[in-house]
Amino acid sequence: MTMTNDATLMRLEQVAKVFPNGTVALRGVDLAIEQGKVHGLLGANGAGKSTLIKILSGAFSATGGQIFWKNAAVQWTTPKEVKAMGVATIHQHIPVVPTLSVLENVFLDEDRGWRRSGSSRRRLDELFTRVGYWLDPDALVNDLSIGQRQMVAIFQAVGSGAELIVMDEPTASLATDEREVVYRTVRRLAKVENKAILFVSHFLDEVMALTDCVTILRDGQAVMRAETADLDEARIAEAIVGRQIVAMVRAEHKRLPDAAPVVLELRNLASPGKLAPFSFKLKAGEVLGVAGLLGSGRSELMHAIFRADRDATGEVLVTGRAIPRSTAAAVKAGIALVPEDRVDQGLIPAFEIWRNTTLPALNGVSAGNCLPLREREIERATEAIQRLKIKAQSPDILVTELSGGNAQKVTIGKWLFSDAKVFLLDEPTAGIDIGAKADILRLVRDLAATGMVIVVVSSEFEELLAVADRIIVMRDGQCIAERAAHETTEHELVLLAGGQSAINPSAAATSPQPNGE
Template sequence: MQLAEEVPLMRLERITKTFPNGLVALRGVDLEIARGKVYGLLGANGAGKSTLIKILSGTFQASGGQIIWRGAPVQWSTPREANEMGVATIHQHIPLVPALSVIENVFLGASGRWRRDASLHARYSDICARTGYWLDPDRLVGDLSIGQRQMVAVFQALGTGAELIVMDEPTASLATEEREVVYRIVRHLSRVENKAILFVSHFLDEVMALTDCVTILRDGEVVVRANTCDLDETRLAEAIVGRQLVALERSPAKQVSASAPVQLELRNLASPDKLSPVSLKLMAGEVIGIAGLLGSGRSELLHAIFGADPDATGDVLVCGKAVRRSTMAAVRAGIGLVPEDRMRQGLVPAFEIWRNTTLPALEGVSSRGIFPRRETERTRGEDAIRRLKIKAPSPDSLVTELSGGNAQKVTIAKWLFSDVKVFLLDEPTSGIDIGAKTDILLLVRELAAAGKSVVIVSSEFEELLAVSQRILVMRDGRCIAQREAHGTSEQELILLAGGQSAACTHAAQPMKSV
């Protein structure tokens, strides 16, 4: 399938990248990007997407090959140089300044006395009008949700006036309505403003709907380059993982045995202005899914269970024993949390894989329970790499060197070597490719089969249906409905979560402990 010939805004020729540790990330990648088009860049975690983006945006230097920009060879040594030439990148891990306001972050690179420049407010209003999305310009970024911070990053790219906008997983942490805003922005920029868009996503449906052309990387090489109209989601998925995927079957109708012990119990767990009282029982070997839209209270519920909310009231019991309200007490009781924001809350970026993996269970790798044994820790790191199929040259790799999906696997791996009885998983497959997503969902099933209890939050309701026995639906900080997974559908969950009156009439019954 040949693409129509166009004059490219940017052309990458035989780009290679080898890191000092010997990892070969890119092996002679060619890519052409023209104005007025949306280009999809796909690949499994570790395929080379992030490395390629960092090279074309000036963060990394290529080991070989050449970048042609507007017909002339260029060599950017910093992201600022690339940005000044007309390339803006929206990274998966949003590099914003929490202590500054929204408008200060949007125009962070502006020179002069920009914080008091009234013209910037006019430019900010123009961006809001173009996107149809409004954020208080004076609100601190540190007070925003992940989805709102992602929109600030989009605004930041638009504020530069760039000709090429690179979007690395721009919708991974967004609610449905915010995703629609991004889709509208992408279409407007390419079709109306004649911008070039390089769009990285693991959501195959949005790739099919938004992009004109698709390039797929596997193991640092281009394996597919085609017009999107010549492909379908099945062919995309198979090209990404290099094999045919078998869809996860839904959980069987058979429920966990009534004789199974109660592993987690919540008694009127609540938090002022965040979470209305929730009571439930979770059996050994049971998986409960939490469905809801962004801001519904899903993460707040998990944080309250984990003891991370100092304002929470009510009781959390593990195996019948009350747990003090602190994260340390929760870990000692056998509760493990995989947070939504992995880099800020789930990992220590300056640490290697092995050091992150053993953090919650240092007693098990220490002499006399006091002095950590490095070789034992490294062995744990190697076990984690093997068990979760983490793509890394060795356990000595820093987690900041990993792709988003592989870093997420480390956040999960660190709990596998502790005596965790209850796993709290907050968007564990966010920003993860379809192959790795399947691996993690299968791991959830394995944990349940081993007698662990799992509470899983996901914006992808079909994932909840695939692994859960029960699904709780949250809205405005309240659990407004409960469904047996085998007796509901993705459509009903969407209606419940969105507050449709017909669904609410049927579902909004008082929650009972079960």
């Protein structure tokens, strides 16, 4: 049972969540949140943080345990009940309406009658003064920066009169100066206004600097609760990672032949406000892992390589030839992208497996390179199903009817019959089961063995260690370190991504240069 004192505002005892399909998300979590303190909540992807936050916000109901508010047992069924009690949640995807003004957003949950009252502006000005941050009340949120939108969400929470504010990764997408504004606001809310703050973050340096205490979740359980002053980043990283069994044996370290040709080269590839300049070369058969946390610039790097970033500068070369700033040119040159959002960006949901599979290379299934032949498309899709072990009764199945893992295999499979030389895989195993993960990671190795270059982004650093030859670590759009995969650990990668400059500073690199180049 969690120890409490008079300052405890909310207490969780053995809170559990089992979904109808049998998935166990929380196995009995104890947590005590005190007034006037910033309580950090940490854990790896899949540890249970998101589920716990949804329970606290009223989006999910717990299936076991008890929640206490001011020492009284409570139970709620809707987010509205939670807000009325005094809990406000600022979700990772900033909950604001872009077509409304700052003023309208801040008081969005109130009755519409307030809009005709001049008191609303006075209340907003009072909020600005309390927090020490000012915005134009009439500015459309759509015209604000990400950091300013985050502040609008904070004003919403404070303006609601909430005593507990849950912040889910509030700085993940912010620039350094915008983060400082959030830090200052969080400290003021806790120390001056005596609010309780539950602060969810992957950034270990900000957790150390900002929080009073931390709880770490792993595999649906709270495995550590400690005062921040008694911890260091190494202990936190060890608790997050735990003594997990590596699901896949690491790829054997291989030294690429000196004569192996350079397939992909970046020359000062950059994007204003997104990416610092990147320059590196990858040889045939090489797998580069990209480690970093949400907002570190991982996906932006992939999009820039794929020539999808119109603002990008610098050069991308495939087999020595510069690629124009066009996704069509990138595909023609042999670059394939499997995006993080497979539903909206990687597949056409209204199409069957066979239509999705043949899209990037219709000339190979067309008569006279003009008219696609369904019979050939079906044959190719059938081959992809067999090769990738896609669980589907036939190629005629809509991709929306597939499980997450099988749908992801289709997004990869559609490139296997193209002239791809470079595979860009952005979170290829996110949200899929362990069996499908193993299949995809084995496929990465197999593709590399044929001489392809693979660049793979993953939040699961264990997976990068399993398949990559080298790993670069990103933060704030920069490469802050490079490691040979066989010379690093998940523990070190967590530390680096979380803000520690390097365990061995002399080993860190500002720009990856593979194989001594």
